[in-house]
Amino acid sequence: MLKFNDVTKLYHTGDVAVKNINIHIKPKEFVSIVGHSGAGKTTLLKLILAEEGPTEGTVTFEDINIHELKKSYINQYRRRVGTVFQDFRLLPDKTAYENVAFAMEAAGRADEEIENDVPHALDLVGLKHKMHSFPDELSGGEKQRVAIARAIVNQPDMIIADEPTGNLDPVNTYEIIQLLKKVNDLGTTILLTTHNVGVIDNLGRRVITIKDGEVALDSHEGKYIL
Amino acid sequence: MILTKLKRTIKSGVISFYRNGSVSLASVLILTVTLTVITMVLFSGVVLSSTLETIKNKVDVDIYFTKGATEDAILAFANDVKKNPDIADVKYISQDQAYQNFKERHKDNEATIQALTEIGDNPLPASINVKAADPNKYDTIVTFLKDKESALGENNIIDKINYTEKNQQAIASLNRIINASNRLGLLIVIFFAIVSILITFNTVRLAIYIFREEVSVMRLVGASETYIRAPFVTVGILYGLVGAIVTALILLPITHYAGNWTEKLGTGVNLFSFFTQNIFSITLMLIVLGSVLGSISSFLAIKKYLKV
Numbered sequence: 001m002l003k004f005n006d007v008t009k010l011y012h013t014g015d016v017a018v019k020n021i022n023i024h025i026k027p028k029e030f031v032s033i034v035g036h037s038g039a040g041k042t043t044l045l046k047l048i049l050a051e052e053g054p055t056e057g058t059v060t061f062e063d064i065n066i067h068e069l070k071k072s073y074i075n076q077y078r079r080r081v082g083t084v085f086q087d088f089r090l091l092p093d094k095t096a097y098e099n100v101a102f103a104m105e106a107a108g109r110a111d112e113e114i115e116n117d118v119p120h121a122l123d124l125v126g127l128k129h130k131m132h133s134f135p136d137e138l139s140g141g142e143k144q145r146v147a148i149a150r151a152i153v154n155q156p157d158m159i160i161a162d163e164p165t166g167n168l169d170p171v172n173t174y175e176i177i178q179l180l181k182k183v184n185d186l187g188t189t190i191l192l193t194t195h196n197v198g199v200i201d202n203l204g205r206r207v208i209t210i211k212d213g214e215v216a217l218d219s220h221e222g223k224y225i226l
Numbered sequence: 227m228i229l230t231k232l233k234r235t236i237k238s239g240v241i242s243f244y245r246n247g248s249v250s251l252a253s254v255l256i257l258t259v260t261l262t263v264i265t266m267v268l269f270s271g272v273v274l275s276s277t278l279e280t281i282k283n284k285v286d287v288d289i290y291f292t293k294g295a296t297e298d299a300i301l302a303f304a305n306d307v308k309k310n311p312d313i314a315d316v317k318y319i320s321q322d323q324a325y326q327n328f329k330e331r332h333k334d335n336e337a338t339i340q341a342l343t344e345i346g347d348n349p350l351p352a353s354i355n356v357k358a359a360d361p362n363k364y365d366t367i368v369t370f371l372k373d374k375e376s377a378l379g380e381n382n383i384i385d386k387i388n389y390t391e392k393n394q395q396a397i398a399s400l401n402r403i404i405n406a407s408n409r410l411g412l413l414i415v416i417f418f419a420i421v422s423i424l425i426t427f428n429t430v431r432l433a434i435y436i437f438r439e440e441v442s443v444m445r446l447v448g449a450s451e452t453y454i455r456a457p458f459v460t461v462g463i464l465y466g467l468v469g470a471i472v473t474a475l476i477l478l479p480i481t482h483y484a485g486n487w488t489e490k491l492g493t494g495v496n497l498f499s500f501f502t503q504n505i506f507s508i509t510l511m512l513i514v515l516g517s518v519l520g521s522i523s524s525f526l527a528i529k530k531y532l533k534v
Contacts, residue, residue, distance in 0.1 A: 049446070071451060078448030089446075091439055102440075105234055106449035110227065154447065 001027045001189060002048065002158065007057035009043055017043040018213040030190045032200050034224045035210035041193040045162055049081065050074050079107050082151030082159040086166035088143040090135040096122060096146045097131040103150045121149040125179060141172030148179055158189040165196055173199060200224055239460025242433045250465065253429040257469030257519060260418040261512050265477060267411035272500060273493045274404045280494035281396055287356040287368060288388040295352065295383035303383065304354045312367055314359040324350040351385060361397050364389065419519060426465055426523035430458055434531045455528050462524025466516025474509045477501060
């Protein structure tokens with residue numbers, strides 16, 4: 001599904017962000033990427049989201065080089081990749097419903113679809129009863145659930161979760177990981193970045209360790225080097 | 227679907243307008259000032275042109291005929307004069323008509339009417355009134371008429387050719403004033419247009435900054451370039467639209483006050499009547515101009531600050 005083929009990214013200062021990355025992520029996989037701060041995890045995500053291009057190598061999604069896509073096709077590609085961030089990135093002046101609906105509106109979906117799908121997505125993350133609450137009326141865990149609902153509402157093929165539990169307490173961390181597992185069970189590929197070894201241990205799924213911009217270990221048994 | 231997208235774009239534009247409150251107000255204000263100045267320049271053009279037309283209409287050449295001149299001879303002369311392509315109109319005023327006109331003109335002056343009655347015989351001569359196709363050609367026409375008079379020789383029936391050069395000079399001066407005011411008006415309009423574009427440009431820039439989170443989310447969920455940019459174009463157009471409506475509302479009392487004044491000055495136009503008669507076309511012009519100025523500003527700000 002997603003392939004990094006000998007990908008190297010150098011910043012304009014000449015510093016190496018990632019080097020000779022070769023990763024192949026298959027459909028419906030749940031893959032965690034671990035590494036210390038500055039290891040290159042965020043660069044990998046930016047490359048996947050086509051926010052940055054590689055200096056060398058290619059990143060392909062279903063055998064299409066995403067960095068050779070025209071702007072209009074990049075938009076269509078991004079609709080197939082949902083994103084969840086540590087800082088939630090919810091719009092503060094919109095309710096939970098409106099935040100989720102906003103993603104559908106921006107993707108050009110019809111009003112009838114929005115009215116139908118948004119409550120369903122919020123129900124899936126267990127927040128249907130808080131659909132009219134604003135972000136500042138929600139706990140950290142609830143905010144992240146809304147962010148997950150927003151990420152899944154356009155039915156993407158893959159979800160990129162960048163440190164989604166970074167701002168959460170252990171209980172909420174557990175619940176969010178369970179939710180991501182549930183989404184994965186429904187057929188969506190999950191790519192998770194985290195420092196939280198507890199999360200990785202609990203998952204027991206494939207883990208890729210990034211160290212100094214390179215793949216230090218790619219373990220299907222959930223092993224990592226930190 | 228297009229309607230849905232349009233509805234969402236307008237909604238985002240309106241939200242941006244309100245959320246950007248005081249800065250939006252500054253943009254509306256400068257666009258209102260600019261549109262008012264543009265309309266004032268237009269109005270001054272209308273007033274000056276009307277004044278010119280009024281003066282032009284007052285300029286003519288009167289040819290008075292001798293008492294013995296027969297109507298046939300006068301009409302033959304008039305028909306001959308009419309053939310000159312520089313002459314737009316020739317009007318014959320018989321002795322009787324001249325008498326009636328005089329009485330009408332002095333109907334409030336009993337002494338004059340009394341004096342005319344006491345004379346008994348009609349003392350007023352027949353005449354023809356000549357109007358030029360181009361007011362700048364009166365000198366040529368007067369020369370032409372004098373040549374005609376000379377050509378009549380012993381059969382001359384002309385008593386006097388009456389033409390005042392002062393009117394001609396007034397037209398020339400007014401033409402110069404109109405040309406100068408058009409140039410000055412254009413410079414003022416350009417100046418205000420640039421100022422309003424710059425201010426609105428910065429307002430849209432601020433709107434882009436305020437909406438950076440929305441823009442970032444829109445990018446991530448794969449919103450199209452048009453979808454991300456459209457609300458900022460909408461807000462620019464909205465500034466122009468509100469500015470145009472405010473300008474139209476401001477112009478009502480201004481023209482109402484200035485209307486009688488312009489009429490009393492003898493310009494031949496009442497500004498209030500002109501405005502009310504053309505209110506739809508003027509408002510439409512203001513809306514189009516305001517929207518164009520607003521969208522130019524938005525386009526420039528988006529190009530510079532909104533990287534999609």
